[in-house]
Amino acid sequence: AQSVTQLGSHVSVSEGALVLLRCNYSSSVPPYLFWYVQYPNQGLQLLLKYTTGATLVKGINGFEAEFKKSETSFHLTKPSAHMSDAAEYFCAVIHTGANSKLTFGKGITLSVRP
């Protein structure tokens, strides 16, 4: 079985401040991990993904995430928030075994204050 936990449902930061969105995963086999962003009334857009290799992954719009196996975490960060980053962010996990399917967390809403 596999799952992701996104603690809290809402994060608010000031423009220019650090963004940190937390994601912890559970998987019995090596996972692939993803972060997606969803703007209001739109579909999900892939921000970044971890498959194998380098544990620090860089994505679009200045976001990055670090896979930490010892902590079973894949937290999303951005050094300086922009107003356009306000959206909902979903962490997702899939394992590399047979019959695997992508499992999403509940999502975190990011608000950016001027």
Next chain:
Amino acid sequence: EAEVAQSPRYKITEKSQAVAFWCDPISGHATLYWYRQILGQGPELLVQFQDESVVDDSQLPKDRFSAERLKGVDSTLKIQPAELGDSAMYLCASSVGSSYNSPLHFGNGTRLTVT
């Protein structure tokens, strides 16, 4: 960049009525997914197609939901009869191959409101 097309964008229907959603995946994408996203939650997989074949419909409420992808290209998701609890965003996604080695590309969804 190619996109996944979905229609309609919004649908309001009365309970007990039938409703249908359409999806056209990115050309060449063999795998097509239908997800349901209830407000405040992450998407949940309803059905996955590989070409025209269903490979996973374990979470599809088959007493009222049906999905088809007759020619292995576009797909239709139907609900009959609709219930109040079906109000949600219905997202279609496609990928080149199986999702663990091929990221999903999502459409903008159909927001269904059942009154």
